[in-house]
Amino acid sequence: MGTPLDPIHAKQRLRFHQRKVLDFMLDALGLPYAKDKAYRATRLLEMEHHAPALLSEVRGLRLRVAQLENELKPNEAELDALERTIDSRIAGERERRLDDI
Numbered sequence: 847m848g849t850p851l852d853p854i855h856a857k858q859r860l861r862f863h864q865r866k867v868l869d870f871m872l873d874a875l876g877l878p879y880a881k882d883k884a885y886r887a888t889r890l891l892e893m894e895h896h897a898p899a900l901l902s903e904v905r906g907l908r909l910r911v912a913q914l915e916n917e918l919k920p921n922e923a924e925l926d927a928l929e930r931t932i933d934s935r936i937a938g939e940r941e942r943r944l945d946d947i
Contacts, residue, residue, distance in 0.1 A: 868890070
């Protein structure tokens with residue numbers, strides 16, 4: 847084998863690392879291991895085509911989560927306006943009761 851600085855050795859290390867990463871991803875997704883280079887290349891192309899769609903779906907889901915969080919936690923201006931409305935209604939009701947006495 848070559849020295850660590852040898853370009854051929856570096857390419858072999860890179861291929862080995864890529865294979866380990868691919869095996870990890872396949873295992874994490876519950877997909878079968880690639881049987882040969884052609885099958886592996888086909889699976890890799892499939893994943894490359896699915897990745898942008900999945901990323902787009904994740905962005906859409908994150909946007910929807912942000913919208914739902916905003917619905918659950920209204921911003922400060924909305925809360926202040928709601929508190930002023932409630933306070934004015936309470937004050938109006940108190941004045942009406944004082945006038946009735």
